[in-house]
Amino acid sequence: MEHNGQPLEQPSKPFASVNDNLAFIKQSLGSPNDLLIRTFRMAEGEKAAVVCIEGLADKQVIQNQVISQLIQVSGSHFTRTERTENTGQMDDEYSRGLEAQTTEQLSLQDMRRSSDWDDIMLTILSGDAALFVEDMEETVLIGSKGWKSRAIEEPQTESLIRGPRDGFTEDLRTNTALIRRRIRDPHLRFESYCIGRRSRKDVTVAYIDGIVNPMLVNEVKRRISTIDIDDPEGSGFIEQWIQDHYWSPFPQILNTERPDKVAGALLQGRVGILVDGTPFQLILPITIASFIQSPEDYYQNWILSSVLRLLRVMAVFVALFLPGMYIAVLEYHHGMLPSKLAFSVAGTREGVPFPAVVETFLMEATLELLREAGVRLPKSIGQTIGVVGGLVIGEAAVTAGIVSPVMVVVVAVTAIASFAIPSYGFAITIRLMRFLIMIAASVFGLYGVVLAMIVTCIHLVNLRSFGIPYTAPLAPLRLSDWRDLIYRLPVIRLSHRPEILETMDTKRLTKKSKRKGTP
């Protein structure tokens, strides 16, 4: 049947004629050049066509497993003559028989049938192939996704000394597999959503049934279902859409490239959101302590990891307060320094043309500039930027007498401290807050620093991440959660999941001594 260039109404079901179907697909996609259509006759003579998108679908699979199978195989018990006898009407029995025959012949694992056009189109556009057979009511959808994707590599932003080297990729399937490989629990759930009016991205909510609080899962699902946007732009838009307080600079959802981090979080009773097309997956709900914790803490001896966590806490405070304190002490509280330090600082500042405030803002801004430039540059030049920034600018600024050597030390220590924070998103927030504290310090001195600190604290205790207080085991005091907070107790003592998450299953280990009776 020819359609003479007339636009076709979208039918609810596929047409009986293969040619109609193909015409409809061509028309609705605008005959793109990456649309692959192969029409052929099956062994019995029925007309058939396979439709897929070039580049997204694996042509080998379609050729070897679909086309060659259908062309070669014969011996059907339904024939065309039988059908013609039945008054030319395409009856149900015949159609069902044809389907059964077709699907039987395909030695494919991933195959399903559908008669919904929306579904068919989406499937074709996401890389699968659709098989249309003349006079068959349903379309066979063949899982043939096979595009070029990045191999699993070590996470770029969160590398560890000890720990698995695999990181998430842009491919959702790979990512779910990475988690599944770590948790073989039958209760691990992946619930799929399709988000984005136009981008139609796959989003998967991962949790472990039986551990996680069901109310949390319901809330996550509810919030995800509210997302109505052209394209969720990686996981960023989803994170910003569903977080509790979008005015706050503090991230309320953790993003990570590490599958072990997500797996660990799921086992604690948290929820993961995996988004197709980005290696950054989301963990929620989180507390502020999550930002100073690294998966390495669990791989290492508990004493080491406790000390390292303490170090990271100090790093947070240094990155936050050091330049502010420098300003406050140098501008207002000269008596607070030990005498010798005060004299030597005063000596090094001799001849520096700027007040300490200007000097500090100048150097901190330069530092941020360098860091931003370092991100933009290709890796090979990035090294150069480090040298230029660290040595040349710092050294030259001191010899030129623009800044004092102490300032360079302060800036360097601040920068190093902010790199020690495991979460990049949190480190950016700290960078931002540092400038606020510097302003407060330059206006009011230490008093201002204290005020800024109080304001920040008030803000923090008001934050919530999916109903969980942001400062959780600290501000609503949950002493049992302190076992894995700033210090981490030995494994045998971490017997319970975080209390604040109100999980269904609270215990995660049983000590051997309690089961003395069993052999």
Add this chain to the structure above:
Amino acid sequence: MTRAVHRRMLPLLLMTSVLLTGCWDRVEIDQRGFVVGVGIDEPDKKEGEKQGSNIQDHDTQSQDKQSGVSSKQTFKVLYQIVMPAGLSTNKSDGSSEGDKAYFNMSVEENAMATSMAKLSQRLSRAPFFEHLKVIIISESIARKPQKFAEAIDFFLRESQMRRSTRVMVTRDKAGNILNTHPPDQKLPAQYLEELSDNTKESSRILPESRIGDVHEFLLKHKSFAIQGVMNGNRNYSTVTEAAVFNGTSNQMVGFLNSKETAGLNFMEGHVKGGQIKFTFEDRLGVFSIERVSRKLDCTFGRDNLPSFIFHIEVEGSVDEVFHAPDTLKEPAISAMETGVQKEIVKLMESTANKLQHEYNCDVMGLREYLFHNHYRWFKQHENQWEEEGKLFSTRPVQMDVKVSVRRSGNINLTED
């Protein structure tokens, strides 16, 4: 104006109030004149400008003769101010050798605050006292009634002042003391501060005399002793003297020399280390003190008056003996112990003698002891203790010193 405009103005007003009121006492650290030492002298009679309460500095020497009354009250205050650039160690240019890290500037005034005001008229950098280390007061000021308290009032009252500033008295000119320092120390004031802490090395240095403690003594009307500093020469000073102050008049009555200071340290239980030279069997030996415990006891006689006994236990080692017998043998050890013991008793007795009979100042803590342990008796006799009845100077004081030689050194014999 509408509500919306009001609402829009509010942050603006807040910002202006913050930006206009903030920053007002912001001073760059390199704009501070760090005063680290203060010397208080009597003004020179012959030369130097001298003026009364007039702050205006005409810098003339003609007018000073008339103001006779005010000149009697005038202090000559010497301020030691740090030059931070001179302190920095890594100078690239070679001229750093001759760099001084400080300068002294003297001002004559009859009040400390006005002298500071006058100082700031002369300096581009505002004087800053939070790093003040030492206040040196010359003997002539300290000996005058009330002058001592007047001199340190400013350094206690002013809000920048710290209560840990050291106060010392010198026989010399305070100005001279603030000019001496060994070549390894660039700041005389810092040198003096660290020197006064060396109580672990010498038994002849009193514990450091902080201005806060001195204030306490003055309020309690308790006689006290503070470190006295002596000028050896341009390269060093010593703090092995003690200046004794009378508690009632709050004026200085005299010095204890270095041996008497050591005796006072023993009586007060402040000895932390140091050496004692002793003789036994005509040999010279040096005993090094390691630990001292002190206990004071008193017994009341039939006349209901106390007599005191100091129990001192000293432990230490023998550092040096000339022509010694075998120092591991018992007779040699006990002979050395008695030698040291006699030496310590001598030190303490000479101190007690001087305090009781010459100065009549109870610096050695008898009054304190009675106050704490025999309060009722003390209340009855409080006025007669140092004054009228002079009970203090007539009370017998006994010294009971026990010395034990813990180590006789690495060797027992130098030569056979």
